[in-house]
Amino acid sequence: MSELRLLDGILIAALGWLLIGAVGVVFPRRFTLISKILFPLGAAIGIVVALLALSAMMAAPETRQLPLGLPDLPFHLRVDALSAFFLFLLGATSAGISIYAAGYMRRSEGAQLGLQCLLYHAFLASMAFVMLADDGYAFMVAWETMALTSFFLVTAEHRHEEIRRAGYLYLLIAHVGAVGILLSFGVMAGSAGDYTFDAMRAFSRTGIWPTIAFLLALFGFGAKAGALPMHVWLPEAHPAAPSPVSAMMSGVMLKTAIYGLLRVSFDLLNAQLWWWGVLLLVIGLATALFGVIYAAIQTDMKRLLAYSSIENIGLILVGFGLTLVFKSFRLPALSALALTATLYHCLNHAFFKSLLFLSTGSVLHATGERNLGKLGGLIHAMPWVAWLALVGVLASAGLPPLNGFVSEWLLLQSFLFTSGLPHGYLNMLLPVVAAAIALIAALAGFAMVKFFGVIFLGQPREEKLGQAHDAGRLERIGLLWLASGCFLLGLVPHMIIALLDPVAQLLVGGGLGEVTPHGWWLLAPIHPDRASYSAAVFFGSLACFIPLVYWLVHRFLHGRFTRVPPWDCGFPLQTPRMQDTAEGFGQPIRRIFTSFLRRTREHPSPFDTAPRYRSIVEDPIWYAVYLPVARLVERATRLIAFLQQGRIAIYLMYSFVTLLVLLVLTRG
Amino acid sequence: MTLAYLTSSAFASQLINLCAAILLLLGFAMLAQRRVLSLINLFMMQGLVLCTSTLIVAITTHQPHLYWSAGLTFLLKVLALPYILHRLIRRLSVKWDIETLLNIPTTMLIGIFLVIIAFNVAQPISLLSGTITRATIGIALACVLLSFLMMITRSKAVPQVIAFLAMENALFFAATSATYGMPMVVELGIALDVLVGMVILAVFFFQIREQFDSLDIRHMEKVHEE
Numbered sequence A: 001m002s003e004l005r006l007l008d009g010i011l012i013a014a015l016g017w018l019l020i021g022a023v024g025v026v027f028p029r030r031f032t033l034i035s036k037i038l039f040p041l042g043a044a045i046g047i048v049v050a051l052l053a054l055s056a057m058m059a060a061p062e063t064r065q066l067p068l069g070l071p072d073l074p075f076h077l078r079v080d081a082l083s084a085f086f087l088f089l090l091g092a093t094s095a096g097i098s099i100y101a102a103g104y105m106r107r108s109e110g111a112q113l114g115l116q117c118l119l120y121h122a123f124l125a126s127m128a129f130v131m132l133a134d135d136g137y138a139f140m141v142a143w144e145t146m147a148l149t150s151f152f153l154v155t156a157e158h159r160h161e162e163i164r165r166a167g168y169l170y171l172l173i174a175h176v177g178a179v180g181i182l183l184s185f186g187v188m189a190g191s192a193g194d195y196t197f198d199a200m201r202a203f204s205r206t207g208i209w210p211t212i213a214f215l216l217a218l219f220g221f222g223a224k225a226g227a228l229p230m231h232v233w234l235p236e237a238h239p240a241a242p243s244p245v246s247a248m249m250s251g252v253m254l255k256t257a258i259y260g261l262l263r264v265s266f267d268l269l270n271a272q273l274w275w276w277g278v279l280l281l282v283i284g285l286a287t288a289l290f291g292v293i294y295a296a297i298q299t300d301m302k303r304l305l306a307y308s309s310i311e312n313i314g315l316i317l318v319g320f321g322l323t324l325v326f327k328s329f330r331l332p333a334l335s336a337l338a339l340t341a342t343l344y345h346c347l348n349h350a351f352f353k354s355l356l357f358l359s360t361g362s363v364l365h366a367t368g369e370r371n372l373g374k375l376g377g378l379i380h381a382m383p384w385v386a387w388l389a390l391v392g393v394l395a396s397a398g399l400p401p402l403n404g405f406v407s408e409w410l411l412l413q414s415f416l417f418t419s420g421l422p423h424g425y426l427n428m429l430l431p432v433v434a435a436a437i438a439l440i441a442a443l444a445g446f447a448m449v450k451f452f453g454v455i456f457l458g459q460p461r462e463e464k465l466g467q468a469h470d471a472g473r474l475e476r477i478g479l480l481w482l483a484s485g486c487f488l489l490g491l492v493p494h495m496i497i498a499l500l501d502p503v504a505q506l507l508v509g510g511g512l513g514e515v516t517p518h519g520w521w522l523l524a525p526i527h528p529d530r531a532s533y534s535a536a537v538f539f540g541s542l543a544c545f546i547p548l549v550y551w552l553v554h555r556f557l558h559g560r561f562t563r564v565p566p567w568d569c570g571f572p573l574q575t576p577r578m579q580d581t582a583e584g585f586g587q588p589i590r591r592i593f594t595s596f597l598r599r600t601r602e603h604p605s606p607f608d609t610a611p612r613y614r615s616i617v618e619d620p621i622w623y624a625v626y627l628p629v630a631r632l633v634e635r636a637t638r639l640i641a642f643l644q645q646g647r648i649a650i651y652l653m654y655s656f657v658t659l660l661v662l663l664v665l666t667r668g
Numbered sequence B: 001m002t003l004a005y006l007t008s009s010a011f012a013s014q015l016i017n018l019c020a021a022i023l024l025l026l027g028f029a030m031l032a033q034r035r036v037l038s039l040i041n042l043f044m045m046q047g048l049v050l051c052t053s054t055l056i057v058a059i060t061t062h063q064p065h066l067y068w069s070a071g072l073t074f075l076l077k078v079l080a081l082p083y084i085l086h087r088l089i090r091r092l093s094v095k096w097d098i099e100t101l102l103n104i105p106t107t108m109l110i111g112i113f114l115v116i117i118a119f120n121v122a123q124p125i126s127l128l129s130g131t132i133t134r135a136t137i138g139i140a141l142a143c144v145l146l147s148f149l150m151m152i153t154r155s156k157a158v159p160q161v162i163a164f165l166a167m168e169n170a171l172f173f174a175a176t177s178a179t180y181g182m183p184m185v186v187e188l189g190i191a192l193d194v195l196v197g198m199v200i201l202a203v204f205f206f207q208i209r210e211q212f213d214s215l216d217i218r219h220m221e222k223v224h225e226e
Helices: A006-026 A031-058 A081-104 A112-132 A136-157 A161-192 A197-201 A209-225 A233-240 A243-268 A274-297 A301-328 A332-367 A383-396 A403-415 A424-456 A463-467 A473-491 A493-508 A535-556 A582-592 A620-641 A648-667 B003-007 B009-032 B036-061 B064-092 B104-128 B134-153 B157-179 B184-212 B217-223
Strands: A062-070 A073-079 A598-602 A614-618
Touching: A006 A031, A006 A062, A006 A073, A006 A112, A031 A081, A031 A112, A031 A493, A073 A081, A073 A112, A073 A136, A081 A112, A081 A243, A081 A332, A081 A473, A081 A493, A112 A136, A112 A243, A136 A161, A136 A233, A136 A243, A161 A197, A161 A209, A161 A233, A161 A243, A197 A243, A209 A243, A209 A274, A233 A243, A233 A301, A243 A301, A243 A332, A243 A493, A274 A301, A274 A424, A274 A582, A301 A332, A301 A403, A301 A424, A301 A493, A332 A383, A332 A403, A332 A473, A332 A493, A383 A403, A383 A424, A383 A473, A403 A424, A403 A473, A424 A582, A473 A493, A473 A535, A614 A620, A648 B104, A648 B134, B009 B036, B009 B104, B009 B134, B009 B157, B036 B064, B036 B157, B064 B157, B064 B184, B104 B134, B134 B157, B157 B184
Parallel strands: none
Antiparallel strands: A062 A073, A598 A614
C-alpha cells in the first residue's frame, strides 16, 4: 500500500503553512523574500491542499492520532467527504488570496511584514486543522487559534482607535461563541469525559439534551458566521482588516462556522427534530433580509461587502435549515438537493466575495478611499480591477451564467418541493420563505449595482482619482484566479454537483443521482420536465450576442454623432459631484425599509451659508440587544464588587469559610 | 526494650504520633505568639519536627524518595527559609510585637473549634488510608486550618508569610501521613514554589514599606477599587 495517505498529505501541507510563517517571522525585514517567495509558496500549498481534498472527497474517510496535546488526550484527526469539501474551499480560495496578498504588500510596512506573514499562514493552518479535527479538544484548540490569529490580523493597524474597537468587538463575540461551542461539546460528551467525535456520535438520542447541544452549537457557530443577532462584529471587523484578510475571513472563515454547524447537527447529532430546521430557516431569513437591506444603504465599500456577507450567510443558513427539515421528515433526495444548494453557495460565496474584497483592496491602495462618495469613474484608470470586479458583482447578484445563479436557483428549486412535506403549517409557510428569498436576491442585485456603479462608473468625484493606478501583476493573478473560479463554477454545475454527491451521501444518506439526463449541457436536478438550466447554452448565446450587439452599435452608430454639452437644465455648470451618490442611490431602499432602520438626521436650516447634511443609519439590534446586555453585566458586576472590600483578611476569610463548609459538607 | 521493638512499625507510629502532637502544639504556639522573632524560631522547630517525622517514615517503610524529601525539608525549611526571614526582619527592622485583628484568647478558642472539625472531617479519610501514619491525618488537617486562621488574624505582612509557610508545612505533613508523600516531582516543584514565593514576597515587603512606610497590610485597603 502507499504509505503516504491523503490525510497525511493535507497535514504536511498545513504544517508547510506554519513553516512559511515561521520563516517569515525569522526574517521580518526581507521584503522580497516574504512577498515574492513566501506568499506565492503559500498559494502553491493552497492549490496542493485543494487537489488533495478533491481526491479525499472521493475516497473513504481516513483517521489518525497525533501524539500532541495533553498527556492521555491526543489530537484525533479525520478527513471525510464533508471536511474534504471545506478543505477544498479553503485551499482553492486561499490560493487566489495568497497570491494577491503577495502583490498587496508594501515595503513601507517594515518589520510588521514578518509578523503578518506568520499570522496569515497560522490562520490558514488553523482553519485546516479545524476541518481535520476529530475530537472536541483538537477542534477547540484549532478554533481558538483561528480566532486569535484573525484578531491580530484585523488589528494590524492598531494605532487607530476604531480598529482597536472593532478588533475588541470581534474578539469578544468570538469568545462568547467559543464558550457556546465548548458547552455544546461538553453536553454531547456527557459524563464519560470522552471528547472524540466518535463518542459524541454515540451520545444518547433521547430527552432534551440533544436539543440543548444543538442550540448551544447554533449560538456558538452562529456568532462566528455572523447570524442575527450576533452579526455586529462583521461590519466593524471587515473594514478594519487589510483587504486580503477581510477576503479570507469573509470567504473562508465564515464557512468554518457553517462546517462546524453541519458537523454537529448532521454528523454528531444526526438531525433529529424538524423544528431545528425551522429555527435555522427563520434565523437565516432574518439574517439575509437584514444583511441585504443594510448592504443597500451603506456608503463605505467594505461595509457594504460585509453586510452582503451577512446576507449570503443568511441564505446558506436558509438552505441548511431546509435540509434539516427534509432530513427530519426522511426525504433523502430532497434534503440532498437542499444540501447541495447550501454547499454550492458556500463555495460560490467564497469565490465571489473574496474577489470583491480583493478588488476593494486594490481600489483602496490606488486611491486611499473607502468612502463611496469620494470614488467614481475608476474603470478608466483601473480597467483590470474593474472588469474582474464586474465578474464578482455579477456572480454576487446571482446572474447567469456565473456561479451565484446556480446555487440560488438550486435553493429556490428545493423550496418548490416543500408542498410534499407531511406537515400542514410548513406546507403553507415555506413557499413564503421562497418568495422572501427572491426578494433578497433582487435586493442583492441592487446592492451590487450600487457597488459597481458608484465605484467604477460615471465621472471621478475627486481630482486625485485620475492618477489612480491599476493593480500590479501578482494582484491581477490573484483576481484572475478567483474570477475564473466564478466562471468555472457557473459553467460546469453538473460536475460540482457530482462532486458534492459524497457529502450528501454522508450527511443525509441520499444523493441527487443523475442530474444531466440529456447530456452534460442540460442540468435538471429533479426532472427535466420540472426545471432545467443549461449554463453552456446560456454562456454560448451571451458570447455570440454581446459581440454582435457591440459590432452593430459600433458599425451603425459610432461616428455618426458628435459630443456637445447637453441641455443643462438651467445650470451653467455641471460637476462630477452632481452624479447620483451612494446615499442617493440607496435612498429608495432606505425609504421603503425605514421601519427596520435606526436613523439620525441633521437637516441644515435654509439660511445656513455652509450647509451640511448628515444622515447616520445605525444598527437597531445594537440598541435592542447589546446595550441592555452590557448594562445588565455592569449591574451584576457592581453587585459582586460589594465582595471586594480591599482587606486581605476578608479575602482570606472567604476562602477559609469556603474550605470549612466544603469539608463539612463532604463529610456529611 | 529490645532492638526489635525499636525498629518495629508499632514504635514508629508511636513516634510519628508524638511528632504530630508536637506539630499541633507548635501550631497553637504560633497562633498565640506575638513576637516575630519567636515566630520564626517556632517555624524553624516546625520544620525540624516535620523533617524528623519524614525521616522516621522513610526508615520504617524503606521509601528512598522520602529520604530525599526529608533532606530537602531540612535544607529548605530549617536552614534556608528561617535564615531569609531573619535577614528580612533585620533589614526591615520589624521586631515589634504583633497586633492581631482578634485578641489571642478568642483566636485560641476558634482554633480548638477548628481542631474538632478537622478530626471529624479526617475520620473517614484515615479509615481509607493504609499507611502506618494514618492516625495523624486529622492533626495535619488541623494544622492546615490553624495556619490559615493565623494568616487571617495577623495584620502585618511578615507574620502572614510565616503563616503561609507553616500551612505549606502542614500540607506536606498531611501528604506524608496519608500516602507516604507525594511523587518526587511534585515535592520538588512545591519546594521550589515555596522558595520562589518567598523571594517574591520579600520583594513585595520592600515595595509595601516604600509605599506606606509600614508593613501593616491594613494600609492596602486604600488601594482597592472604588
